[in-house]
Structures are given as structure tokens and as C-alpha cells.
Amino acid sequence: MGAMPTRALPAQTRRAPASARGARTRQALVEAARTVFERDGFIDARITDISAEAGVAAGSFYTYFTGKEDVLAAVLAEVEDEMLHPRLREFADRDDPVTVIETANRAYLEAYRRNAKLMGLMEEVAQVDERFRRLRRRRMRAFAERNAQALARLQEQGIADPALDPRLAAQALSVMVSRMAYLRYVDGFGNDSTDALAATLTRLWTGALGIRR
Amino acid sequence: MGAMPTRALPAQTRRAPASARGARTRQALVEAARTVFERDGFIDARITDISAEAGVAAGSFYTYFTGKEDVLAAVLAEVEDEMLHPRLREFADRDDPVTVIETANRAYLEAYRRNAKLMGLMEEVAQVDERFRRLRRRRMRAFAERNAQALARLQEQGIADPALDPRLAAQALSVMVSRMAYLRYVDGFGNDSTDALAATLTRLWTGALGIRR
């Protein structure tokens, strides 16, 4: 399966640093930006705070980035592999579908929890910037299509409810998991354990798909 | 069913207008605020735009409201009944659970679609203001508890999967519907018809709950 092929944001950006020193400065800025974003959120983060946190002059920021959105894109690019949607792995006929689903859901919840700050940041910025909204849509579409294929396969095998629209069903169930993760780990809603969440969500998935246990 | 029990936001607010003229001005401001919020979003809306839209002087705004959040609370209070979560009505033993669920989901999707601007506003503002985030949590909890009770009853009757945590399951399924509605009607994701959405979501609900058809 490997890493998700999400391309970089089509963000206008500066050219890559030509020297090692430049690469170091750029990196320092990306790390500082992550710190500041996680601490203050996207809207309240000031460019000067990022520069200060990175220990460079205010103007140096613009040597590498065109603005806040641009660094954010760089920050997100760095953690792209962890920014998952719940995704079923390919499974062979002999695999137990319930286990596959459970594994995917649990992995997703745990990744979300680990990167909660960043995931919240994504939601915040998607609310505010069309470019990131587009990115979110693109990612979701990619995941939904993948899961739709897995679901279609289960239907062909007579394992899943054939009456379901595989695309819509896959999307809805993905969204259920990701939104629950958001509410639990970002919004602070409820205090259920990741285990409890994973168990319930998996049971809902399998039931929803009509998979017999 | 009756009115939703969500109390008004504990927003600091000015006293109610004493005169009829004052009442009219206040009302004009609330309506203007809704117009401006729906047009520009919460963050980009400026108090002066609201005053201008209402046809009053800038300063008059503060006679009635303490700030942007305060008017927004007033706007939301006016349309409170339209701000729904998917909710199962009480149902008697003779009712068909599938029909009850389908009706609730369809009604919710349609209400969401009708009030898409406002629902998007809620999401935007929840992202930005803790007080509205709290409001959102409170509402969700109320709905989830209601639906949890309905679900528990279905379990008692042997209709729904007894292995499910009724509270978590109710929350997850509600969240699935409301997030799908947000993506479809606010974010512009996909182009599925409300019928298709309602059908798929209902099928997922019933399957997830283990209700036999």
C-alpha cells in the first residue's frame, strides 16, 4: 500500500535553498511554524512569532515562504504520511474482514490522536482558506474511492450488503470515523477510550456493511 | 417533540430594549447580521457592515449587543428550531423502526440543506470561538442522549444489536449523518441527491444497528 500519493499543495512558494545553510534555516522555520501553529492556531499565529521561534530575522521568513499558508503547506507535507483517513488495506480472500476493518479503524484513531493538534489545524484552516478546503476534499475523495473499491470487492464476494452504493457508503463510514476522532481528540467531546471507540466504530462498520460475524 | 431544550448562549448581552423603537432597531440589527454573516461568513463580517446593513449608526450596535458573538447568538436564537441534529422521534412498539430512521434522516438532510448557510456559519464560528464550541458540544450531547435512549429501547425490544454501546453508537451515527450533510451542502463535496444520501445513510443505520429488514 505505501504512502498516500497526495501531491503537494499547488501553493505558490519560493525556490528551494541553494546552500546547506539555507536548508538549515528553512527547516528551522518549518519546525518553528509547527510549534507556533500548534500553540496558537493558524489564525492567531503571527509570522514574526515563527521567525522568532526559529531564531532568524523577520525578513528571512520570506526567503523561503510566501506567507502563512505556504509554511503551513510545508508543515503538513512533512507529516503527510501520518495524516490518514480510515483506510482498509487490500485483503486476500482468506483474511477476516472484521479484523481488517478493526485494524484500520484503530490505526486511524491512534494516528489522529497522535497528531490531534495538526488535525485540528487542518480543520481550522480548511474553514478559512479555500486552498486547504480543496486539499481536504481531494484527500477525502481519494480515501473514499479506495474504500469503495474494497467494499465493492466484499460485495462481489457476497460478504457485504449488495444494496449499498459502495462509494457513498464508504464515504459515510469514513466520515463517521474521522469526525468521531475529531470530536474526541480535538474538540474534547466525551472521554471514551480509544479502545471503546474502535470497538463501537468497528461494530457499526461491520453491521452497516452487513458482514456476518 | 416540542422545542429543543438548548438554552440561549450565556453570552454577555445588553438589556432588552425598553421602547418599541428600540425593539425595532434591535430587530433590524439581528436581521442585518444574519444577512451579513450568510454573505461574508463570521470572520469577515464587520460590525460596521452590520450597522450599515441595518441602516443605523455604527455606535448604535453597542446599544444592543456587546460584540459579534453576541449578535450571532441572537441570530441563532431566532432560528434555533432549524438547527437540528438527526434525531429519532419517540416511537411506539408498533412503529416500523426503519421508517422512523428513514424519516428522521431525510428530515435532517432537508433541514440542513435549507439552512446550509447557517449550518456552515455554526461550523465556522465553532472553530473560532470557544463559547460556540461549547454550544455545539452541548447540542450534540443532548441529541446523542435522546437517540441513545431510543436505541436502548430498540435493544430491549430485541430489535437492535445488543452488543452496541448505545451512547457511542448513537453519537457516531448522528455524526455520520450531520458530517455528510455538511460536506454535501456546505463544502460542496460530491453531487449526490438528497434521496440517494438518505437511502444510503438509512441503510447504514439500520445495518449498523442490526435491524432486520
Added chain:
Amino acid sequence: MGAMPTRALPAQTRRAPASARGARTRQALVEAARTVFERDGFIDARITDISAEAGVAAGSFYTYFTGKEDVLAAVLAEVEDEMLHPRLREFADRDDPVTVIETANRAYLEAYRRNAKLMGLMEEVAQVDERFRRLRRRRMRAFAERNAQALARLQEQGIADPALDPRLAAQALSVMVSRMAYLRYVDGFGNDSTDALAATLTRLWTGALGIRR
């Protein structure tokens, strides 16, 4: 003859103040702007200096003007009547054309000298801002046309050289006077007296037009 009909600059501007207090503040800003512009020139003038000179808060500037160009337009509007190009008054057949020309030239030189700072400002800003360049062209055209008519009349009367293109000739002679005034009073070129300048320029005009003395 009366005031020149030069319309206001098509500059985007704020609405006029509604109260007497507002009118006073606006006026203070216009006067402060003139002071600052004459002292520092257009490019080096800072909005905050103008606000400070007027004794108002920085932000108040924007209650009345949209920017530096906008105040400058207001400053220039106030002194519009003094901002002349050399212009022949209407004259009857019995008037001595030489005297008419001499009077116009002298008046122009004196007005230019009096408003030298402002005239220099005009040249500076025309160099920098297309809107003012347009204004300068428009004014010049208006003056040239007027003088061209006077010249054509002299030609009809057999007083002026009939071989001259009245429009081009009028423009060239006007330009000669105004540029000499600029060099003398703004640029500091030479140290000839206004009398000497007026005498020479008039002699050149009359000779150029072929008027017999």
C-alpha cells in the same frame, strides 16, 4: 473669465463629513498635509506625519481620505485658482495685445513664485502617479485651447503671424513660460528677477507671434 473649470480629480474619496466637528478635522488634515508635502515632498511624506501634524490619531486620516493621493487632491483643490497656466484674457479690438500678453505672463510668473512649493509638488507627483499626470495633461490642454483661440483671433485681425498653427504655437509658448517658471522658482536655476523674466518672455511671445510693436 472666472475660475478655471478644472473638475476634481476622479480620485476615490470618502464622503464629506456629516458634522461640524468632522469638517474641522478634515480641514486640519488638509492643512497639515499641505505643510508636510511642502516640507518633505510627496514621496517622503508619511501619512502618520500628516495625522500628527493635524493633531489627530493616525486612524482618523482614513475617515476622510483614502490615501496620500487623495489628500493631495484635496490640497490642490483648495488652491486651484492659483494654479494657473499663462493665459491671455479676452481682449477687445482696442486693447494692446502686447500689454495683454505682458500682463498674463507677469501674473503667471508671480502666481508660480507664490506657489512654488506646490507647483514643484505637482511636478513631482505627476512623475509618480498617472492620475496626476492625467490631470496635468488635462489642464495644459484646457489652457492651450483657450490661448489658441485668442491667437486665432489675433491672426484673423491681421495682428499675428498667419502661418502659425495656433494650437501648437499656443501650447509651445505656454510651455516655455511655465517651464521657465519651474526652473527659476522650483529648481533654483538662475537668479533673474521676475521683471527680467517677464520682459524677455513677453518679447519672445510677441516676436514669435509676429506682433508689431
Added chain:
Amino acid sequence: MGAMPTRALPAQTRRAPASARGARTRQALVEAARTVFERDGFIDARITDISAEAGVAAGSFYTYFTGKEDVLAAVLAEVEDEMLHPRLREFADRDDPVTVIETANRAYLEAYRRNAKLMGLMEEVAQVDERFRRLRRRRMRAFAERNAQALARLQEQGIADPALDPRLAAQALSVMVSRMAYLRYVDGFGNDSTDALAATLTRLWTGALGIRR
């Protein structure tokens, strides 16, 4: 007639390049500067644009020049012969003064037209930098003195109006031509042909000087 006696600007400048490579880089910068100045004007031209246009690193600029004024001086030095004022050539008693004047005016207008960008640059920069203002004054003085001598000679010969102050008259008439050229070719005022301009200006010159045709 020979080269114009205007010395180079007393601009502070770096030493001449020692190596052939250095000479090439310097030359590339001068040419790039001319390109950028003609394209963007003096004020809007950025040093980094000049370096980029020359294909060298930003810092290399300072190996050869101290700043923008300094390169500009180098650019102007390269085209010094083209930066003319209207100037009468020496003429013998047998020459027709009208022809001499006409030739000078036409040559000037054509040179101005050819170098309009550069002439406009000179005006722009004179508005902004005292050093170039001084240069402009010095040139004008040199030309006016030359023409004053020619005029005085015509007066001695009984050809030109003896009542004119030769210096002021020469200056005024030169200024008339050069300003008309500026307005026509830089500012875009009017659309008269160079022929028409030359004809009118010459007629005005000869009339102004009282030369019989």
C-alpha cells in the same frame, strides 16, 4: 562640434574592474540596468532585478556600484552623446539662420524621440535625486550659454532683435523645445508629427528672435 563637455557625475563609485571577467560582469550590469530602468523607471527598479537581469548574484552588484544612482550614472555615461539639448551649430555669415535653427530643432526632436525612455528617466530621476538635478542644471547652462553666444552674434550682425537678453532668450527657447519634446514623446501629450512640431517651433524661434524670412 565634438563631445559634450559634461563631466561624469561625481558619483561615489567602486574601482574599475581589474580582470577581463570583472569588466564583463560590470558591463552586463550596466546593460541590465538600462533595460530595467527603461522598463520600470528609476524608482520602481530594484537592485535585485538588475542583478537578476544581468544573470549575477545580488551581492555582485556591489562589487561594481555603490547603489542605484551609481549604475544610473554609468548608464547615462554610456549614452551621453545622445542626451542633447537643442543647440545651434556655429554658423558662418553666409549661412541662412533659419536653416540653421530648423536643422537644430529637428535634430533635437528626433534625438529626443529616439531616446524618449532615457530622457524620461532623466526627468524622473532629477525629480528625486539632487545630484541628477545638478547635472540637469549644468547641462542646461552649458547649452544656454552656447546658444546665447550664437544669438549674440546674430544680434551683432543686425539679424536678431537687439532688445533681447541673449542668455535668457536662449534659455527660454531651448526650454520651449525640450519641454515640448518631453510632453510629446514621454508624456504622450498630443499626437502632432515631428515635422509639424519642428515647423512650428522653428517659426516661433525665428519670429521670437526677430529674424526676417
Added chain:
DNA sequence: AATGAATGAGCATTCATTCAT
């Protein structure tokens, strides 16, 4: 109650110039 003028904090961004490699 309404008016509308005044306040003033707050921050992004550019670009000439330097200087270590």
C-alpha cells in the same frame, strides 16, 4: 436612543546592503 467621529493597537512585507564561504 441615535449619531458618527475619534481612537490606536497591531503586523505583514520589502529590499538595500553586508559578509561569510
Added chain:
DNA sequence: AATGAATGAATGCTCATTCAT
């Protein structure tokens, strides 16, 4: 000689909020 990264000063403009009429 050339490179190119780092510096950092400098200022325009918005808009929520107050308060004198």
C-alpha cells in the same frame, strides 16, 4: 570575483469600541 543567505528597519491601514452631542 562571485555567491546568496541573513538582516531589520520602516509604515500603511483596519476596525472594534467609546463617548460627546
